[in-house]
Amino acid sequence: MGAQWKAKHREAAANAKGKLFTKLTKEIMIAARTGADPDMNPRLRMAVEAARKQSMTRETLERAIKKGSGQLDGAVSYEKVVYEGFAPHQVPVIVECLTDNVNRTISNIRVLFRKGQLGASGSVSWDFDHVGLIEASPSAPDADVELAAIEAGAQDFEVEDDGSALFITDMTDLDLVSKALPDFGFSVDSAKIGYRPKNPVSLAGEALAEVEAFLGAIDDDDDVHEVYVGLAD
Structure with missing residues (x-):
C-alpha cells in the first residue's frame, strides 16, 4: 500500500x-x-x-x-468569461474562466452550481472590491510589511502566518507597486487583478466542509482560471 x-x-x-x-x-x-x-x-x-x-x-x-500574439498559424483563441453566484450557505463566489468554447464552459458551470446558486452578472460582485492583488515574500531579514506597503504605494496589506504578505492596490497601480516592492525587501510571487470580499462569511464544521468541497469541484474544472470567495479565514 x-x-x-x-x-x-x-x-x-x-x-x-x-x-x-x-x-x-x-x-x-x-x-x-x-x-x-x-x-x-x-x-x-x-x-x-x-x-x-x-x-x-x-x-x-x-x-x-x-x-x-497571432504569430503562429492555428492558434487557439481564449476568451475570458466571469460567472457570479453563491456557494452553499449563501457564500458569494466569483468564477473567472478562460475558454475556447463558451457553450461548454457555461454548461459545466451550471452543473457545478447545482449545490449552490448561479446568479446574473452583478449579483455578488457588488460585495467585492475589484483590486490589484500582490502575493510577496520577505527577501530581507528586516523587511517591514507596513513600511513596504506605504512606500510602494499599496492601499492595504494582510500578513500570513509564514511571514508572506498580500498587498492590495488600486487596479491601475498593480504594476507600479509590483516593481517597487523588491526595493523594500519583498520578492513578488504573483500579481494579478482580482476580487477581495467586503463582507466575508464565517463558517465552521460541516458547513465549511460543504463549501470547501463545492469550491474544490469548481476549481478542478479545466476552464476555470480563478475563484474568488467571500469566506472568512
Missing part, C-alpha cells in the same frame, strides 16, 4: 502541476494579444514572471506568447 500511495501522490502532484501550467499558458496567451513584448506589456510581464517561478521552460513560454 505504501508504494501504491506514493505513486498515487506523485500522479496527483503531476496532474496539479499540469493544470497550473495550463492556467499559466492561457493567461500568457490572452495577455500577449495586446503586445508580445513583456517590457511594454505589464500584464504579459507578470504572467511570464509567474510562469518562470513555476519553472516553465523558455520554449513553452515563447510558444505561448507567439500563439497569443
